[in-house]
Amino acid sequence: MSKVFDLIEKEQQRQNNTIELIASENFVSDNVRRAVGSCLTNKYAEGYPTTRLSGHKGRYYGGCTVVDELEEYCCDLWRQVFKTDYHVNVQPHSGSSANLAAYMAVLTPGDTILSMSLNDGGHLTHGSPVNISGKLFHIESYSLDASGRIDYEDIANKVRASKPQMVLAGASAYSRIIDFRKIRAILDEAMAQDETYKPYFMVDMAHIAGLIAAGEHPTPFGLADIVTTTTHKTLRGTRGGMIFCRKELAGKIDSAIFPCCQGGPLEHVIAGKAVTAEEALTPEYQEYIRQVVRNSKAMCAQFIEMGYDVVTGGTDNHLFVIDLSKTHPHLTGKMVQNDLDRHDITANKNCVPFEKRSPVETSGVRIGTAAMTTKGYKEADFIAVAKRIDEIIRGIQA
Numbered sequence: 001m002s003k004v005f006d007l008i009e010k011e012q013q014r015q016n017n018t019i020e021l022i023a024s025e026n027f028v029s030d031n032v033r034r035a036v037g038s039c040l041t042n043k044y045a046e047g048y049p050t051t052r053l054s055g056h057k058g059r060y061y062g063g064c065t066v067v068d069e070l071e072e073y074c075c076d077l078w079r080q081v082f083k084t085d086y087h088v089n090v091q092p093h094s095g096s097s098a099n100l101a102a103y104m105a106v107l108t109p110g111d112t113i114l115s116m117s118l119n120d121g122g123h124l125t126h127g128s129p130v131n132i133s134g135k136l137f138h139i140e141s142y143s144l145d146a147s148g149r150i151d152y153e154d155i156a157n158k159v160r161a162s163k164p165q166m167v168l169a170g171a172s173a174y175s176r177i178i179d180f181r182k183i184r185a186i187l188d189e190a191m192a193q194d195e196t197y198k199p200y201f202m203v204d205m206a207h208i209a210g211l212i213a214a215g216e217h218p219t220p221f222g223l224a225d226i227v228t229t230t231t232h233k234t235l236r237g238t239r240g241g242m243i244f245c246r247k248e249l250a251g252k253i254d255s256a257i258f259p260c261c262q263g264g265p266l267e268h269v270i271a272g273k274a275v276t277a278e279e280a281l282t283p284e285y286q287e288y289i290r291q292v293v294r295n296s297k298a299m300c301a302q303f304i305e306m307g308y309d310v311v312t313g314g315t316d317n318h319l320f321v322i323d324l325s326k327t328h329p330h331l332t333g334k335m336v337q338n339d340l341d342r343h344d345i346t347a348n349k350n351c352v353p354f355e356k357r358s359p360v361e362t363s364g365v366r367i368g369t370a371a372m373t374t375k376g377y378k379e380a381d382f383i384a385v386a387k388r389i390d391e392i393i394r395g396i397q398a
């Protein structure tokens with residue numbers, strides 16, 4: 001047997017034997033794995049199905065009738081999942097590719113994006129100086145209030161002052177409901193006061209997409225001009241990205257993905273995305289998401305009861321961030337992550353609002369419940385894990 005399959009088996013054992021609390025991970029079904037491991041990996045299909053309405057019709061290779069049907073089927077399913085008539089592009093290879101293409105579709109290098117900074121819970125691709133988003137665009141960040149929640153007043157002030165070409169909502173480590181309606185209203189008001197001002201409202205729902213699909217978080221559809229996502233977090237699907245947009249932006253989004261940012265689509269991954277959507281439409285999936293949120297609230301409450309400082313004082317979704325800076329000033333997120341690893345618990349260090357340490361050290365730990373809920377964990381299991389983590393952290397202090 002090749003070394004690769006030895007390593008895959010080792011990784012399978014690791015996944016079987018660890019408690020997985022990384023908020024962006026999950027365990028896919030056998031059917032998703034079947035689709036992603038299928039013969040579709042052999043097919044080149046640069047371009048779009050001939051039925052595409054965006055003006056980008058047709059592939060650059062022959063033999064695409066089956067993949068045309070697959071891609072359209074996949075798009076239809078995702079519109080059903082999010083109960084939307086938005087145009088959808090299922091070709092982005094990842095969340096990062098989806099975000100870059102969304103910016104390239106509607107912005108010009110040098111334009112201003114107003115987003116949440118990486119330190120406050122935003123994502124690298126939302127304008128970090130080390131990412132292409134921060135290199136191509138001028139980035140302004142909106143602030144959090146003293147409790148760690150988005151300061152919508154600050155968004156309104158910055159929209160008025162800087163007139164950004166895009167306002168971006170969405171995060172990697174934010175545990176509260178994001179009020180998309182409020183941001184839409186801020187932009188509508190700014191546009192009413194200056195009719196030459198035409199900003200785009202983009203939502204990166206990568207983390208909370210599963211909650212939106214199950215009605216456990218308010219939807220951005222109907223409010224945002226562009227919605228991007230990954231498919232592998234709470235959506236519990238194959239690794240990948242997607243872009244939804246208002247129909248009038250369909251042509252720009254399609255050409256931003258191909259030919260601007262990508263070449264041939266990964267049709268085996270698109271098959272995996274279609275299976276993911278079929279699963280997301282089932283009542284079992286909706287119940288799964290409700291359990292994810294119940295588990296997150298129960299585990300978070302346990303940490304608070306044990307004296308931990310949780311950013312914003314709680315959670316509305318699948319994750320929360322423990323802030324060690326006041327309760328355990330001598331510990332870094334990195335130290336806790338490493339020690340949890342030694343005890344077969346996988347979580348990740350995370351910056352906290354008003355972070356004083358570098359992103360490599362950090363003062364926080366992010367915890368998510370999506371993956372272990374897939375493995376059948378209920379509230380009592382997560383409470384037991386919280387107690388175990390507390391023991392481990394107290395061991396580091398000793």
Ligand SMILES: Cc1ncc(COP(=O)(O)O)c(C=O)c1O
Pocket residue numbers: 024093094095096097099123125170171172204205206207230240241
């Ligand atoms: C909010 C958000 N957007 C985008 C991404 C990027 O996704 P990918 O890792 O697939 O490029 C992530 C990944 O964690 C994320 O949390």
